[in-house]
Amino acid sequence: MPALPSDRPTTPLLDLAATPEDLRRLKPEQLRQLADELREEMISAVGTTGGHLGSGLGVVELTVALHYVFDTPTDKLIWDVGHQAYPHKILTGRRDRIRTLRMGGGLSGFTKRSESEYDPFGAAHSSTSISAALGFAVANKLSDRPGRGIAVIGDGAMSAGMAYEAMNNAAQAGNRLVVILNDNDMSIAPPVGALSAYLAKTISSGSFMSMRDVLRKLARRMPKPLHSAAKKAEEYARGMATGGTLFEELGFYYVGPVDGHNLDQLLPVLENVRDTETGPILVHVVTKKGKGYAPAEAASDKYHGVQTFDVVSGVQAKAPPGPPAYQNVFGAALTKAAATDPGICAITAAMPSGTGLDGFATAHPERFFDVGIAEQHAVTFAAGLAAQGMRPFCAIYSTFLQRAYDQVVHDVAIQNLPVRFAIDRAGLVGADGATHAGSFDVTYLATLPNFVVMAAADEAELTHMVHTMALYDDGPIAVRYPRGNGTGVAIPGVAERLTIGRGRVVREGKKVAILSLGTRLGEAVKAAEQLDAMGLSTTVADMRFAKPLDEDLIRRLLSTHDVAVTVEEGAVGGLGAHVLTLASDEGLIDGGLKLRTLRLPDVFQDHDKPDRQYAEAGLDADAIVATVTAALQRNSGGLAESVRA
Known part of the structure; x- marks a missing residue:
């Protein structure tokens, strides 16, 4: 059984530390016990709610130490990504709500400005913390206000170029900027021992820093060649001992x-x-995750x-x-x-299992590339592969592909290179909320010349679309699909090559046409059944392609039905906008056709269960039916007359 609220651990010190101000009243020798209690509380809470676990457990002591030493919230503590901030939330006045993590109306699984003054910057994408902390630090410096910018960034997030772009400008912040590099994979340094601990304490001390400043001033009075040599000797000697040469070159004092x-x-x-x-x-x-x-x-x-889990055994709910x-x-x-096409390569940005490519990596290791948290590089790397005749599949979450939009435009679309984009987590994503929702990919891709944009209605369609992409060499092509499980349809043993720009009619009717793109197709069919029961004969089409449109199918449906509704799990500017443009250009709505578009609302929706999110967005069967009936009621005779007709 998952841990229940009644199973909460005994936490006498943590009970006294509801805020960082309370924490700072404790004695240093009490902090070890506090950290242990904080860890137990986090395990208990996540056992109840599910969520991110390992990363938060790894920063318990660091969280305690940062809030104890620095004057938060005057000092702005910014957690990169934010998924490791559960201990931070517990210590900053949100413990009473920690068991609502990622639930509708509950705490976000990431940092969120509207949630607490201790969350100065919202984060759910990687590698933004140093840039943001630099902004806070420089703003305080310019306005002569107290407070530092403190960024906590993982070693994985340091694979993104944005982190180094920020560090390259960090000198502007002076002593207002502190970067905590949380190395939890031992990817930069070997395990910490007594010597490295002694060195860290020594080189961070005021006397060492003062001596270094004196030596620097002295070196500036030397002839330039000697000055440069002395500077490099000092930096490289310390860098060889501690591993900080790279950061020193970027202008940081490394500890x-x-x-x-x-x-x-x-x-x-x-x-x-x-x-x-x-x-x-x-x-x-x-640290250790x-x-x-x-x-x-x-x-x-x-x-x-993790899902909810039993705290004692660690067994997760299945x-x-x-x-x-x-x-x-x-x-x-x-x-x-890829087993029959040696040109197929797979690229992901630090999400091999999240994108389903772990099996590909095992079967074809020489053609699998995990480039780290570097989406821009992933796209241009794929473009280079395509330009040299390979068939690259670039598998990236919709929300993360946004980070590489310039590369998609300039390096892929303008050059008309056949890069294949597998866009995971399209649509709403439930507990991860607005930061991870795939709301905009159809809008930002279907406006680009040369692009083919598909959306899979179910797992069989996705199989056909992957096969189609593998055989398509005429330019960039993308398929989008959501988070979660399929609909249960049989997966074809032999995939079909789809005709580019051709949809399919899955249900024929006469009065109402529903044009669906993606996995809202099931809700469209449910709506059609309800409408049929009301006497409104309904056609349902799976458009398959947002670009190029199946213009022949659209013309037929719009010219032979009284009401047409487009349905898609994306923002304005997608299928509905393109159908409206076609209808306007060709005069298809001049004869009294009622044409409506259903898409995600113009808001960032908070985390909740996906079915509730889609109901709130007006993208379920009931909303489709309500849209059709409201359109018909605007006729002079009302709905009853339309049904009789």
Whole structure:
């Protein structure tokens, strides 16, 4: 059984620390117990709600130390991505709501400005923290206000170029900027030992920094060649001992590595950093994902994001058996295609399992590329592969592909290169909320010349579309599909090559036409059944393509039905906008046709269960029926006359 609220651990110190101000009243020797209680509380809470676990467990001591040493919220603490901020939420006045994480009306799974003054910057995408912290730091410096910008960024997020772009400009912040590099994969440094801990404490001390400043001033009075040589000798000598040469070259004073779970090391180092007058500082902290919870330590990948789970055993609740997830349907179809086509390559940006490509990586390791959190590079890399005759599939979540839009336009579309985009998490995504919703991809891709944009209505259609993409060499092509499981239709053993720009009619009627794009097709069919029961004979078409449109099918449906409704799980500017443009250009609505478009509303929807989100968005069967009946009621005779006709 998952942990229930009544199973909450005993936390006498944590009960006294509802806010950072309360925390700072504790004695340093009490913080070890506080951190242990905080870890137990987080495990209990996430066991009840599900969510991100391993990353938060890894920063428990760091969270305690940062709030204890720095004057938050005057000092702005910015968590990169934000999924590791559950301990931060507990310590900043939100413990009483921590068991509402990712639920409708509850706490966000990420940092959110509207939620707390301790969340100065909303984050759910990676590698933005240093830029944002730099902005806060420079703003305070310019307005002569107190407060630092403190960015906590993981080593994985450092694979994104944006982090280095920010660091390249960090000197403008002076001592107002502190970057905490949370290294939880040992990818930058070996395990921390006594010598490295001693070095970190020593080089962060005021006396060492003062001596360094004196030597710098002295070096400036030397002839230029000697000055340069002395500067490089000092930086490289320290860099060789501590691993910070790269960061020094970017203008940071490097401190570390520091054991991120040892408060006796963390506290004095952070205090030294707080009290220094030097320029921007980077503190390299080594942590372990899942720290303090044995199941998460043993399998950090499986406990990165979890369902509800039993706290004692660590066993996660299993979803009832059902259809395969769309991401796995895509991965299986692509792996199969690659077995007979040596030109097929797969690219992802730090999401091999999330995009279903882990199987491809096993079957075709030499043609699988995980480029890290670097979507811009992923797209242009794919463009280079395509230009040299390969067939690259670039699998990226819809919300993350937004980060590479310039590359999609300039490096792919303008050059008409056959890059194949597999756009995962299209539409609404439930518990992850607005930051991860795939709302805009049809809008931002279907406006581009040369692009083909498809949306799969079910897992069988996705299989056909992957096959179609593999055979398409005339330019860029994309398929979008949602998070979650398919509809349960049989997956074809032999995939069909679809005709580009051709939809299909799945249900014939005479009075109402529903033009669906993507997985709202099931709701469109339900709506048609309801409308038929009302005496309104209804056609349902799966348009398959947002671009190019099936103009012949659209003309037929709009000219032979009284009401036409487009339905799509994307923002304005998608299928509905393109159908309206065609209808306007060709005069298809001049004869009294009632044409309506249903799409996502012009708001960022908060996290909730997907079915509730779609109902709220007006994209379920009831909303389709209501739209049709409202359109007919605007006729002079009303709905009753329309039904009789």
